[in-house]
Amino acid sequence: MAAAVILEKDRTIDLRRKHIGPSCKIFFSHDPIKIVRAKGQYMHDETGRRYLDCINNVAHVGHCHPDVVQAGARQMAQLNTNSRFLHDNLVLYAQRLQATLPEKLSVCYFVNSGSEANDLALRLAWQYRGHKDIITLENAYHGHLSSLIDISPYKFHQLSDAERNPFVHLAPSPDVYRGKYRADHADPATAYADEVKDIIEKVHKKGGKIAAFIAESLQSCGGQVIPPLGYFQQVAKHVRQAGGLIIADEVQVGFGRVGTHFWAFQLQGDDFVPDIVTMGKPIGNGHPMSCVVTTKEVAEAFTTSGMEYFNTFGGNPVSCAIGLAVLDVIEKEDLQGNALRVGRYLINLLQQQKEKHPLIGDIRGLGLFVGVELVRDRLKLTPATAEAQEVIYKLKEDYILLSADGPHRNVLKIKPPLCFTTADADLVVEKMDHILTELEAALGLKLPTAVNTENEWRKDSMSSCRPMRTDTGITVA
Amino acid sequence: MAAAVILEKDRTIDLRRKHIGPSCKIFFSHDPIKIVRAKGQYMHDETGRRYLDCINNVAHVGHCHPDVVQAGARQMAQLNTNSRFLHDNLVLYAQRLQATLPEKLSVCYFVNSGSEANDLALRLAWQYRGHKDIITLENAYHGHLSSLIDISPYKFHQLSDAERNPFVHLAPSPDVYRGKYRADHADPATAYADEVKDIIEKVHKKGGKIAAFIAESLQSCGGQVIPPLGYFQQVAKHVRQAGGLIIADEVQVGFGRVGTHFWAFQLQGDDFVPDIVTMGKPIGNGHPMSCVVTTKEVAEAFTTSGMEYFNTFGGNPVSCAIGLAVLDVIEKEDLQGNALRVGRYLINLLQQQKEKHPLIGDIRGLGLFVGVELVRDRLKLTPATAEAQEVIYKLKEDYILLSADGPHRNVLKIKPPLCFTTADADLVVEKMDHILTELEAALGLKLPTAVNTENEWRKDSMSSCRPMRTDTGITVA
Incomplete structure (x- = not known):
C-alpha cells in the first residue's frame, strides 16, 4: 500500500521531475512543500510543521472534514x-x-x-x-x-x-x-x-x-x-x-x-x-x-x-x-455565516493596514474571498509584482500559505477553507504587517500624502458603484 | 444524511425527470433499474434482486473492492x-x-x-x-x-x-x-x-x-x-x-x-x-x-x-x-490472467453458439473484451439491430446486464469486471442461447448452408490478419 511507503523529500522531487509533466507547476518551486496530512484550515508537512492554509478554496468546509x-x-x-x-x-x-x-x-x-x-x-x-x-x-x-x-x-x-x-x-x-x-x-x-x-x-x-x-x-x-x-x-x-x-x-x-x-x-x-x-x-x-x-x-x-x-x-x-x-x-456549521463574519473582520483589519502601508493599493473582498492589491505607486497603480512574491515567500517562512494572482500577479488572494477564524485572520494580518513594514523600509517607500485624496473620491463613489461592500458592512477607510 | 433517505422508485424517476438533463439517458428507459449496492460482478436493486454485471468495465477489479x-x-x-x-x-x-x-x-x-x-x-x-x-x-x-x-x-x-x-x-x-x-x-x-x-x-x-x-x-x-x-x-x-x-x-x-x-x-x-x-x-x-x-x-x-x-x-x-x-x-488477484482464462472460455462458448444460431454473425474478442455481432443475414451482414435490443431486454429479465453498441447498435458488448468467472460465462451464454433460439424461431431464421463456406475463408485468413486471436488461443469454429 502507498501509505506504507515514505520517501525522502529529495526522492519525491526527483521522481516528480522524472514522471510528472513539467508544465504542472509546484508552489515555491525552489523549496516546495511536502504536505502529508491536513485538518480544518491547517496543513502539515512531513516534519510535522503546521501551515495555515489561506488558499485552498477547494477544501471548502475544512480539510478532511469527518x-x-x-x-x-x-x-x-x-x-x-x-x-x-x-x-x-x-x-x-x-x-x-x-x-x-x-x-x-x-x-x-x-x-x-x-x-x-x-x-x-x-x-x-x-x-x-x-x-x-x-x-x-x-x-x-x-x-x-x-x-x-x-x-x-x-x-x-x-x-x-x-x-x-x-x-x-x-x-x-x-x-x-x-x-x-x-x-x-x-x-x-x-x-x-x-x-x-x-x-x-x-x-x-x-x-x-x-x-x-x-x-x-x-x-x-x-x-x-x-x-x-x-x-x-x-x-x-x-x-x-x-x-x-x-x-x-x-x-x-x-x-x-x-x-x-x-x-x-x-x-x-x-x-x-x-x-x-x-x-x-x-x-x-x-x-x-x-x-x-x-x-x-x-x-x-x-x-x-x-x-x-x-x-x-x-x-x-x-x-x-x-x-x-x-x-x-x-x-x-453555519459556514456561510462564518465566511461573512470572519471575512468582515479580516477586511477591516486589512483596511487598517492600508492606512499604514503604501504598498497596499486596494483591499477588496466579500466574505472569505479577499484580494489585497500591491502597488509601487498608488496614483500610477504600478503593480508591485516582485513585492507580492516576496510577501508570499516570507509568509511561507511564517508557515502561512498565500498566493498572488491577477494579470500582474500582484494581488494577494485570500480564499481559505470557510472554517477560518478571526484568530487566523489576526495572525495573517500581523505577519503581513511585519513583512510589508520591512519591505517598505528596504524600498524606501512611504505613504504619499495623496492617499487621503484618493480615499476621498472612493468614499464618494461607493454608493453608486460598489454597494456590495456596504452590504457586507465593509467600510473603506 | 443521504443514506438514510430511501425513495420509492417512482419518486426517484420523477425527481430525475425534473432535475437531471434529459440528454442523460438511462438504461432500459421504459423500466429502469434502481441499483442500491454492488459487490464483485454483481449489482443489487432496491428489492434485493441480484444482477450479473457484464457491462461495467469501470468497476474493473469488482464493484466496491474492499x-x-x-x-x-x-x-x-x-x-x-x-x-x-x-x-x-x-x-x-x-x-x-x-x-x-x-x-x-x-x-x-x-x-x-x-x-x-x-x-x-x-x-x-x-x-x-x-x-x-x-x-x-x-x-x-x-x-x-x-x-x-x-x-x-x-x-x-x-x-x-x-x-x-x-x-x-x-x-x-x-x-x-x-x-x-x-x-x-x-x-x-x-x-x-x-x-x-x-x-x-x-x-x-x-x-x-x-x-x-x-x-x-x-x-x-x-x-x-x-x-x-x-x-x-x-x-x-x-x-x-x-x-x-x-x-x-x-x-x-x-x-x-x-x-x-x-x-x-x-x-x-x-x-x-x-x-x-x-x-x-x-x-x-x-x-x-x-x-x-x-x-x-x-x-x-x-x-x-x-x-x-x-x-x-x-x-x-x-x-x-x-x-x-x-x-x-x-x-x-491475477485479474489479467483471469481475463485471459475466462475470456478464452467465454469466447469458445460463444463460438459454439455461432454454429447454432444464424443471428450470430461474428464473435470477436480478447480477454474480457468481447463482441457478439448479430446479423439478419450472414452474407449480406444485415445488422440485426432490433434483435440485439431484444436480447438485451430479455437478458435483463434474467437479471443479466448487457448492452449493444457499434454503428448499427447490433454488437452485444461483453466487458464485465475482471473478477468474472467461467460460471458467469456459462450463465450468460446459456441464457443467450435460449433467447436467440426463441427469437430465431419467431423470425423463421435458419442457419444458411453458406455458413461453412464463410467460416472456411475466415479460417484461411486468420494467420495473416488476426493472429491476436490465435495468440489468445481462440479458435474459430
Missing part, C-alpha cells in the same frame, strides 16, 4: 456506478442543489471538474440557438480544456493572434480599481456593460451571432475583481436581446464563500438570474465532481441535436453522497 | 489536496504506472476523466509541432467534451457537414468483419493503413499538417473492433513521417482487460509504441481519475508555449491512493 470523509467512505463501500442506473443520491443531491438556486435554474448535469462544467456550458449555449460567438472577460480563466483556453485570456494572452479563436470576443474586466472605468467614473456598471453591447454590435455587423457571455461572478485568477452592482443585469439585457445566454462561472466563488449569499451571482440582486451556472472546486471538498445547472428551456434545446450526453463518473453515488455531506456541513 | 475502498477512505481522512504540493502518492503512482509501459512513455499528467485525458492529448499533439490536423477513425468515440465530439463520428454523424471540424479527417475503421477491407482481403492491415496515408497526402495538398492520429487500441463503442495485426505500425510510420503523433486511447480497454497484455496497444507487438497513451474508466475502479502518459520529448514541447497546466483535482493523493490499490489488486 462528515464528508465518512459519507464518501460509506458510499464507496456500498455502490459506485454510473448514472444510467437510478440512484437516490443523484436525484436528492440535484434537488438539494436546486433549492439553493432561483427556481428557473432547475436542471442539473453532473460532471467531474469545473473545466468539464464550463465546456458543457459552452456546448449548451452553442446548441441553444445554433449561435457560435462567445464573449468573455479580459484576464478570465475558465479551465484547462482546449475549448476553455480559447475563452481564457489569462492563458491565451501568450498566444499569437493566429492561434486565437475568431469566435471569441474580449470585453474589459469590470475592475473599478485598475480597469478601463474606475471608481471615479459616474457609472462604471453601465460603461462596462456598454462595452459588451458594442462587441455584440460588431459581431452582428460581421454576420456573427452571440451564443453566450461567460464570466465568473467574481473574477478570481483575474485578480479578485468585484464587478460594480448592476453590471450583470445590463450585460444580460444586451446578450439576451442578441439571443445569447448568460453563463455564471461559480467554480471558485460559489457555495457560501461570499458570506451574504450562497452564490456570488446573487450579490448583484434578485433581478439577475443567469441561464447557466457552473460549479466546481468546493462542491466536493476536494473530491473530483462538479455540476452545470440550467433552465428547462436550455436543457430541452440540448436534446434537439439527438445527441446523448453521457459522463462516466459524473453524478455517481459517491460524488453525490459527498456533495450532500458538504451541503450538510455548510448548513450545520 | 482494498480499493479502504485505500480511498484512509487517504480521504488524511489529506486530499492539489498537486502543487509534493506528495508521495503522486510520484509513486506515476512510477508504478510507468513500469507497465514501454520505457519511453515516462511522463504523466493526471486528470479526472477519459475525456479530460483525450482533450489534453490533443493539446499536447497540437503544441508538439504546431500542426492542426487530426485523423480519427470512423465510428470512434473519444469523449463528451466539445473538442472530442469533433473527433468522434460516433457522436457527430448526426451533425451537418457545416458543423464538423474541417481539421478532422476520418479514416475507415479497421474492421475486418464489416469494414471496407474484410477477412477475405489479402492484407487488410496494409489496406487500412494506406487509407491513412492517402488522407495525409490529401491534407498536405491542401496545405495542412498532421498533428495526430488518434484511435482506441480496440474500438469499443465503435463495435468491439479488433484491428488487424501490423495496422498500427504502418499507420505510425505514415503519421510520423508527416510529423504527427500517435495517440492510443486506452480508456475502455486498458489495465489488463485484454488478458495477454496490460495495454491493448501492446497486442500489436513490441515494435509499436504510441507517443501518447490516454487512460480512464478502470483506472480508479469508479473513482473519477485518469491519466495521459507521453514521452519526454512531447512533454517538453508542451512547455514551450509557456503555459502552465494545472488540474485542480488531477493527481490528488486520494485518487493516487486508489489508483495504486487498483494496480495492487490486479496483480494480487
Whole structure:
C-alpha cells in the first residue's frame, strides 16, 4: 500500500521531475512543500510543521472534514456506478442543489471538474440557438480544456493572434480599481456593460451571432475583481436581446464563500438570474465532481441535436453522497455565516493596514474571498509584482500559505477553507504587517500624502458603484 | 444524511425527470433499474434482486473492492489536496504506472476523466509541432467534451457537414468483419493503413499538417473492433513521417482487460509504441481519475508555449491512493490472467453458439473484451439491430446486464469486471442461447448452408490478419 511507503523529500522531487509533466507547476518551486496530512484550515508537512492554509478554496468546509470523509467512505463501500442506473443520491443531491438556486435554474448535469462544467456550458449555449460567438472577460480563466483556453485570456494572452479563436470576443474586466472605468467614473456598471453591447454590435455587423457571455461572478485568477452592482443585469439585457445566454462561472466563488449569499451571482440582486451556472472546486471538498445547472428551456434545446450526453463518473453515488455531506456541513456549521463574519473582520483589519502601508493599493473582498492589491505607486497603480512574491515567500517562512494572482500577479488572494477564524485572520494580518513594514523600509517607500485624496473620491463613489461592500458592512477607510 | 433517505422508485424517476438533463439517458428507459449496492460482478436493486454485471468495465477489479475502498477512505481522512504540493502518492503512482509501459512513455499528467485525458492529448499533439490536423477513425468515440465530439463520428454523424471540424479527417475503421477491407482481403492491415496515408497526402495538398492520429487500441463503442495485426505500425510510420503523433486511447480497454497484455496497444507487438497513451474508466475502479502518459520529448514541447497546466483535482493523493490499490489488486488477484482464462472460455462458448444460431454473425474478442455481432443475414451482414435490443431486454429479465453498441447498435458488448468467472460465462451464454433460439424461431431464421463456406475463408485468413486471436488461443469454429 502507498501509505506504507515514505520517501525522502529529495526522492519525491526527483521522481516528480522524472514522471510528472513539467508544465504542472509546484508552489515555491525552489523549496516546495511536502504536505502529508491536513485538518480544518491547517496543513502539515512531513516534519510535522503546521501551515495555515489561506488558499485552498477547494477544501471548502475544512480539510478532511469527518462528515464528508465518512459519507464518501460509506458510499464507496456500498455502490459506485454510473448514472444510467437510478440512484437516490443523484436525484436528492440535484434537488438539494436546486433549492439553493432561483427556481428557473432547475436542471442539473453532473460532471467531474469545473473545466468539464464550463465546456458543457459552452456546448449548451452553442446548441441553444445554433449561435457560435462567445464573449468573455479580459484576464478570465475558465479551465484547462482546449475549448476553455480559447475563452481564457489569462492563458491565451501568450498566444499569437493566429492561434486565437475568431469566435471569441474580449470585453474589459469590470475592475473599478485598475480597469478601463474606475471608481471615479459616474457609472462604471453601465460603461462596462456598454462595452459588451458594442462587441455584440460588431459581431452582428460581421454576420456573427452571440451564443453566450461567460464570466465568473467574481473574477478570481483575474485578480479578485468585484464587478460594480448592476453590471450583470445590463450585460444580460444586451446578450439576451442578441439571443445569447448568460453563463455564471461559480467554480471558485460559489457555495457560501461570499458570506451574504450562497452564490456570488446573487450579490448583484434578485433581478439577475443567469441561464447557466457552473460549479466546481468546493462542491466536493476536494473530491473530483462538479455540476452545470440550467433552465428547462436550455436543457430541452440540448436534446434537439439527438445527441446523448453521457459522463462516466459524473453524478455517481459517491460524488453525490459527498456533495450532500458538504451541503450538510455548510448548513450545520453555519459556514456561510462564518465566511461573512470572519471575512468582515479580516477586511477591516486589512483596511487598517492600508492606512499604514503604501504598498497596499486596494483591499477588496466579500466574505472569505479577499484580494489585497500591491502597488509601487498608488496614483500610477504600478503593480508591485516582485513585492507580492516576496510577501508570499516570507509568509511561507511564517508557515502561512498565500498566493498572488491577477494579470500582474500582484494581488494577494485570500480564499481559505470557510472554517477560518478571526484568530487566523489576526495572525495573517500581523505577519503581513511585519513583512510589508520591512519591505517598505528596504524600498524606501512611504505613504504619499495623496492617499487621503484618493480615499476621498472612493468614499464618494461607493454608493453608486460598489454597494456590495456596504452590504457586507465593509467600510473603506 | 443521504443514506438514510430511501425513495420509492417512482419518486426517484420523477425527481430525475425534473432535475437531471434529459440528454442523460438511462438504461432500459421504459423500466429502469434502481441499483442500491454492488459487490464483485454483481449489482443489487432496491428489492434485493441480484444482477450479473457484464457491462461495467469501470468497476474493473469488482464493484466496491474492499482494498480499493479502504485505500480511498484512509487517504480521504488524511489529506486530499492539489498537486502543487509534493506528495508521495503522486510520484509513486506515476512510477508504478510507468513500469507497465514501454520505457519511453515516462511522463504523466493526471486528470479526472477519459475525456479530460483525450482533450489534453490533443493539446499536447497540437503544441508538439504546431500542426492542426487530426485523423480519427470512423465510428470512434473519444469523449463528451466539445473538442472530442469533433473527433468522434460516433457522436457527430448526426451533425451537418457545416458543423464538423474541417481539421478532422476520418479514416475507415479497421474492421475486418464489416469494414471496407474484410477477412477475405489479402492484407487488410496494409489496406487500412494506406487509407491513412492517402488522407495525409490529401491534407498536405491542401496545405495542412498532421498533428495526430488518434484511435482506441480496440474500438469499443465503435463495435468491439479488433484491428488487424501490423495496422498500427504502418499507420505510425505514415503519421510520423508527416510529423504527427500517435495517440492510443486506452480508456475502455486498458489495465489488463485484454488478458495477454496490460495495454491493448501492446497486442500489436513490441515494435509499436504510441507517443501518447490516454487512460480512464478502470483506472480508479469508479473513482473519477485518469491519466495521459507521453514521452519526454512531447512533454517538453508542451512547455514551450509557456503555459502552465494545472488540474485542480488531477493527481490528488486520494485518487493516487486508489489508483495504486487498483494496480495492487490486479496483480494480487491475477485479474489479467483471469481475463485471459475466462475470456478464452467465454469466447469458445460463444463460438459454439455461432454454429447454432444464424443471428450470430461474428464473435470477436480478447480477454474480457468481447463482441457478439448479430446479423439478419450472414452474407449480406444485415445488422440485426432490433434483435440485439431484444436480447438485451430479455437478458435483463434474467437479471443479466448487457448492452449493444457499434454503428448499427447490433454488437452485444461483453466487458464485465475482471473478477468474472467461467460460471458467469456459462450463465450468460446459456441464457443467450435460449433467447436467440426463441427469437430465431419467431423470425423463421435458419442457419444458411453458406455458413461453412464463410467460416472456411475466415479460417484461411486468420494467420495473416488476426493472429491476436490465435495468440489468445481462440479458435474459430
